[in-house]
Amino acid sequence: MKMTPILTSLAALWIGTAALAEEFKMAVTTSFANSGLAEVLLPQIKADTGLDVQLLIVGTGQALALGAAGDVDAVLVHARAAEEKFINEGNATHRREIMYNDFIIVGPSNDGAKVKSAKTANEALQAVAKAESDFVSRGDDSGTHKMELGLWKSAGVSHEGAWYKAVGQGMGAALNTAAGMDAYILSDRASWLNFGNKANLTLVFEGDPVLFNQYAFLPVNPAKHAHVKSEAAARLEDWLTGDTAKGLIDGYAINGQKLFVFNAQPK
DSSP: OOOOHHHHHHHHHHHHHHHOOEEEEEEEEHHHHHTTHHHHHHHHHHHHHOEEEEEEEEOHHHHHHHHHTTSSSEEEEOOHHHHHHHHHTTSBSOOEEEEEEEEEEEEETTOTTOGGGOSSHHHHHHHHHHHTOOEEEOOSSOHHHHHHHHHHHHHTOOOOSTTEEEOOOOHHHHHHHHHHHTOEEEEEHHHHHTOSOOTTEEEEEOOOGGGEEEEEEEEBOTTTOTTSOHHHHHHHHHHHTSHHHHHHHHHOEETTEEOOEEOOOOO
């Protein structure tokens, strides 16, 4: 059917409007970015909400600092104590849990420290420290780094020495360093499964409940930074906690292994 000039103009207007999207800045952890999940979620978010979500990929500490400075509209991180401090300081309106996975310990396939024999995360790190086996730490104030430091403290052992390598890098770069050194490292499961350069590394410890890894969405407080896009943040939050997000998050797998579990809280 031949389109009339009016229909042609309306179609052009619709296409032009559909092509426009509202930019939204969100600081996210490197572990979230390294998982590959963002590449699944962002196109659908744009299609469903009209939000062009621009990710600033940093460690949790830096992500929260960007939020506190008003440089982003929201943050998606995984370090509850730091998140609650962020809210108490007036930097976010609230915290909304979205999904979780877990941390694991990866190490050389010969497992010189005998970490595979450990029954708990404490025993696993005690074995690494006793053997003084090379251990790579992110050392970047990320959620993973915060978890690692807490585990060393809980294990009651010192992580000082030439065997302990703090690299000040994101998850992917730290895993690359561990692969090059044939060293142990704490990783989130999603980053490990999506990591291509595994070299001689293998998963050596998993399953302790203390390794639970919750991700949460925190909208930056417009009372502190009037320019932040609070309406857009609410729109994104609704999407992240809805059925479409649940299907994509729960359905995201690599080699048959799920990387995250959706557990969004009701409002």
